[in-house]
Amino acid sequence: MKEAHISLHDPIAALATPLGTSALAVIRISGDTCIEKLDSLFVSKAKLSASLPNSIIHGIIYNPDTKEQIDEVMVAVFRRPKSYTGEDAAEISCHGSIACVAKILEILRSAGFRDAGPGEFTLRAFTNGKMDLTQAEAVNEIIHAQSDKARLLAFHRLSGKLSRAINTLKMKLVDILATIEIMIDYPDEEYEHQHIAIETLTDIEKRLSALADTFRIGKTFQEGAIMAIAGKTNAGKSTLFNLLVKEERSIVSEYHGTTRDFIEEKIAIGGIPIRLYDTAGFRTGTDKELHPVESEGIRRSENLISSADIILYLVDASEGMTPDDNLYLESHRDNPRIIPVWNKTDIQKSSAPDCFISMSCETQEGLHEIEKTVSTVLLGNTKDISETVMIDSQRQKEIIDAAFAAVAQAKKQLKAHASYDLIAFDIREAVNHLGMLTGEVTTSDILNTMFDNFCVGK
Amino acid sequence: MKEAHISLHDPIAALATPLGTSALAVIRISGDTCIEKLDSLFVSKAKLSASLPNSIIHGIIYNPDTKEQIDEVMVAVFRRPKSYTGEDAAEISCHGSIACVAKILEILRSAGFRDAGPGEFTLRAFTNGKMDLTQAEAVNEIIHAQSDKARLLAFHRLSGKLSRAINTLKMKLVDILATIEIMIDYPDEEYEHQHIAIETLTDIEKRLSALADTFRIGKTFQEGAIMAIAGKTNAGKSTLFNLLVKEERSIVSEYHGTTRDFIEEKIAIGGIPIRLYDTAGFRTGTDKELHPVESEGIRRSENLISSADIILYLVDASEGMTPDDNLYLESHRDNPRIIPVWNKTDIQKSSAPDCFISMSCETQEGLHEIEKTVSTVLLGNTKDISETVMIDSQRQKEIIDAAFAAVAQAKKQLKAHASYDLIAFDIREAVNHLGMLTGEVTTSDILNTMFDNFCVGK
Numbered sequence: 001m002k003e004a005h006i007s008l009h010d011p012i013a014a015l016a017t018p019l020g021t022s023a024l025a026v027i028r029i030s031g032d033t034c035i036e037k038l039d040s041l042f043v044s045k046a047k048l049s050a051s052l053p054n055s056i057i058h059g060i061i062y063n064p065d066t067k068e069q070i071d072e073v074m075v076a077v078f079r080r081p082k083s084y085t086g087e088d089a090a091e092i093s094c095h096g097s098i099a100c101v102a103k104i105l106e107i108l109r110s111a112g113f114r115d116a117g118p119g120e121f122t123l124r125a126f127t128n129g130k131m132d133l134t135q136a137e138a139v140n141e142i143i144h145a146q147s148d149k150a151r152l153l154a155f156h157r158l159s160g161k162l163s164r165a166i167n168t169l170k171m172k173l174v175d176i177l178a179t180i181e182i183m184i185d186y187p188d189e190e191y192e193h194q195h196i197a198i199e200t201l202t203d204i205e206k207r208l209s210a211l212a213d214t215f216r217i218g219k220t221f222q223e224g225a226i227m228a229i230a231g232k233t234n235a236g237k238s239t240l241f242n243l244l245v246k247e248e249r250s251i252v253s254e255y256h257g258t259t260r261d262f263i264e265e266k267i268a269i270g271g272i273p274i275r276l277y278d279t280a281g282f283r284t285g286t287d288k289e290l291h292p293v294e295s296e297g298i299r300r301s302e303n304l305i306s307s308a309d310i311i312l313y314l315v316d317a318s319e320g321m322t323p324d325d326n327l328y329l330e331s332h333r334d335n336p337r338i339i340p341v342w343n344k345t346d347i348q349k350s351s352a353p354d355c356f357i358s359m360s361c362e363t364q365e366g367l368h369e370i371e372k373t374v375s376t377v378l379l380g381n382t383k384d385i386s387e388t389v390m391i392d393s394q395r396q397k398e399i400i401d402a403a404f405a406a407v408a409q410a411k412k413q414l415k416a417h418a419s420y421d422l423i424a425f426d427i428r429e430a431v432n433h434l435g436m437l438t439g440e441v442t443t444s445d446i447l448n449t450m451f452d453n454f455c456v457g458k
Numbered sequence: 459m460k461e462a463h464i465s466l467h468d469p470i471a472a473l474a475t476p477l478g479t480s481a482l483a484v485i486r487i488s489g490d491t492c493i494e495k496l497d498s499l500f501v502s503k504a505k506l507s508a509s510l511p512n513s514i515i516h517g518i519i520y521n522p523d524t525k526e527q528i529d530e531v532m533v534a535v536f537r538r539p540k541s542y543t544g545e546d547a548a549e550i551s552c553h554g555s556i557a558c559v560a561k562i563l564e565i566l567r568s569a570g571f572r573d574a575g576p577g578e579f580t581l582r583a584f585t586n587g588k589m590d591l592t593q594a595e596a597v598n599e600i601i602h603a604q605s606d607k608a609r610l611l612a613f614h615r616l617s618g619k620l621s622r623a624i625n626t627l628k629m630k631l632v633d634i635l636a637t638i639e640i641m642i643d644y645p646d647e648e649y650e651h652q653h654i655a656i657e658t659l660t661d662i663e664k665r666l667s668a669l670a671d672t673f674r675i676g677k678t679f680q681e682g683a684i685m686a687i688a689g690k691t692n693a694g695k696s697t698l699f700n701l702l703v704k705e706e707r708s709i710v711s712e713y714h715g716t717t718r719d720f721i722e723e724k725i726a727i728g729g730i731p732i733r734l735y736d737t738a739g740f741r742t743g744t745d746k747e748l749h750p751v752e753s754e755g756i757r758r759s760e761n762l763i764s765s766a767d768i769i770l771y772l773v774d775a776s777e778g779m780t781p782d783d784n785l786y787l788e789s790h791r792d793n794p795r796i797i798p799v800w801n802k803t804d805i806q807k808s809s810a811p812d813c814f815i816s817m818s819c820e821t822q823e824g825l826h827e828i829e830k831t832v833s834t835v836l837l838g839n840t841k842d843i844s845e846t847v848m849i850d851s852q853r854q855k856e857i858i859d860a861a862f863a864a865v866a867q868a869k870k871q872l873k874a875h876a877s878y879d880l881i882a883f884d885i886r887e888a889v890n891h892l893g894m895l896t897g898e899v900t901t902s903d904i905l906n907t908m909f910d911n912f913c914v915g916k
Binding site for chain 1: 527
């Protein structure tokens with residue numbers, strides 16, 4: 001999106017649904033005079049511009065130059081400020097036909113509509129005060145959510161939980177700033193106020209740090225993790241793979257036919273989207289004994305395993321630990337990403353070595369423990385997080401870190417009895433950073449970068 | 459779709475937009491109490507069931523069991539009979555997120571909605587008298603239209619042009635039937651009436667036959683044609699291929715990234731969707747001189763050429779006719795699918811042999827003639843067809859052929875002075891067939907077959 005678009009209100013149009021053959025497609029328009037402009041392309045009993053806001057008008061889109069009729073559509077009319085963008089806007093629901101969509105967009109262009117850039121509708125919603133930046137980000141996060149939990153966490157941000165938490169902290173900082181300014185004017189009351197400020201600053205510091213810490217968790221829910229099943233040939237890797245896929249098939253892969261070219265499936269464990277990979281088994285023997293295709297498979301598996309966020313390492317309990325298993329586990333002894341699994345306990349009742357999870361794909365014993373361990377490795381020992389305010393964007397993390405640093409600096413200055421002007425400067429910086437988080441303080445650079453990741457039509 | 463669905467009005471739900479990550483997704487619901495059922499999953503200032511028809515209500519879909527909020531949505535409320543299906547219906551516009559769509563469909567299911575079968579919304583529109591069968595077919599044809607012309611022809615059918623033409627013919631047959639019944643009762647006036655009937659029957663026969671003839675054209679616009687560019691290596695095939703793609707790129711391929719694995723592109727010539735293929739060049743020499751990969755390419759090209767609807771056979775004018783060219787064109791002398799092209803006339807000004815089109819990719823001389831010839835080969839010498847009523851479904855073709863046969867039989871009987879009962883029987887059959895075309899007369903078999911080709915959600 002060009003920087004020039006940021007403060008514009010010109011009429012824009014974009015397909016808001018995926019392009020494809022389907023029952024319906026929705027073309028979204030927004031901007032000054034957009035409803036009047038659409039009226040000039042629309043045949044109906046009622047004029048759109050004379051219709052009630054939030055009403056739906058049935059009619060036909062036609063080409064005013066050739067009089068050719070394009071499609072029978074339903075138009076939803078929205079009037080500012082009660083629209084997604086805060087501007088006059090409409091949604092044209094046409095047949096889900098590529099030919100119809102293409103033709104309608106073409107006619108909208110000739111009528112003076114500009115193709116919207118990525119995220120431009122949401123950018124307008126932000127600039128018109130319909131949502132703050134954390135909510136705008138949440139819109140994009142909901143759209144890209146890969147699991148139900150990810151959707152829920154993003155929905156919390158959309159409903160303003162994060163903004164409210166941030167605003168509470170900001171108000172506290174503003175209070176301190178006011179106090180300090182009083183102290184600048186009336187230096188006699190210094191000691192008592194300084195004491196209060198330090199306690200509050202420490203509390204704010206803690207809260208900012210806790211919020212920053214949610215980033216890894218929020219990011220894990222949003223972006224998911226890569227998990228590989230490793231181990232020797234015949235350790236039961238494929239059986240466990242299939243069991244996990246059957247039990248934990250993700251909401252996304254249920255609907256998307258995932259490719260079967262690689263042995264990869266999308267699952268969700270504890271709400272974390274996980275790309276699960278089966279890998280080629282390790283084999284005793286040197287590469288020279290192997291067929292080139294097989295050694296290539298093992299090489300790729302090794303690459304995958306080294307880049308995975310978590311590795312289930314299977315040992316066949318009926319065979320026991322082999323020298324290969326010992327070698328591998330020994331060389332990765334302190335790697336928390338590796339979860340050793342003592343598999344096939346239905347065949348062999350021997351007790352598992354220390355640190356191993358006992359697993360039987362037959363009886364599903366151990367499945368729950370594997371899931372719990374995977375969650376703990378990826379999230380740490382978090383409690384129920386469904387009500388926690390969480391961040392998941394790099395932008396938010398950087399801003400909170402910067403606010404934290406400014407608060408810490410203010411505290412340090414306060415303790416060192418630095419001049420109040422210096423302390424006020426640091427606190428003002430912290431307030432500014434928090435303002436950037438919600439978008440009260442913003443630059444066009446930030447907006448351009450942020451909205452470029454959005455879908456067109458959003 | 460199960461036959462049992464045909465006369466149901468139970469609440470159904472389906473995603474109406476393609477599944478994918480996008481700004482918006484629309485879930486459609488229809489059926490008895492569907493709005494009241496949705497109310498139980500919806501938090502908003504206003505109840506959906508208390509809202510004006512054709513209005514849009516903003517709110518949140520939630521799970522009434524867990525109280526968990528799912529997504530912020532806009533719901534468009536429609537009340538019977540003023541809805542697509544003719545029943546109470548609604549469209550839920552949610553975030554274009556697979557996770558949201560999956561979760562909302564899941565919650566609708568627990569609230570008593572059934573997943574709609576393919577075309578079930580349109581089937582209900584038909585059974586509730588909102589459209590006839592030719593219009594229902596047109597809905598599907600618009601959705602699948604591959605060119606702008608195909609969209610336009612389907613739109614004409616949707617607006618009822620075909621139905622009106624059929625009804626006119628049917629009324630004429632019903633008039634004749636009435637006349638014949640009078641003749642059965644008052645045999646004295648026989649001769650005069652018989653004469654009138656034969657003239658009218660002949661006219662109806664002609665019109666039915668003309669309509670049946672539009673099938674090939676309608677089908678060509680809807681399904682498109684395969685065109686291959688053939689000729690010797692260096693005859694300029696790829697240059698012509700690229701020129702045609704540049705000039706005639708179809709509305710569909712402009713939006714869809716077509717695969718480049720094969721040298722294939724979607725273009726539209728005179729509104730006909732065409733899959734254009736470049737082929738491996740013929741080469742002088744026997745297969746034995748060729749590399750196996752190359753002979754495989756030539757073998758595939760030959761298969762393609764033999765199945766193509768149209769073949770542009772290029773001869774390099776600067777080289778002139780080679781023995782291979784002579785051999786090929788001689789052996790396909792009476793094949794109307796082959797259009798010989800005298801290429802590179804910018805290099806070699808020699809005049810083209812008979813039946814050849816002179817072509818220069820440099821100056822684009824000949825391009826228009828090629829397009830005109832392609833149209834003529836595919837459509838015959840039709841005039842402007844944009845206002846013609848046309849059929850394009852096999853079902854329609856078969857019914858019209860059957861009606862034609864019945865009318866012809868009636869005429870034969872009338873000429874042979876057969877009993878009026880027999881003649882009346884044939885005419886009644888013709889009337890019935892025409893009734894099947896629009897769906898006045900129908901069987902559940904027909905409906906099941908027809909709607910099974912539809913998108914879910916339509």
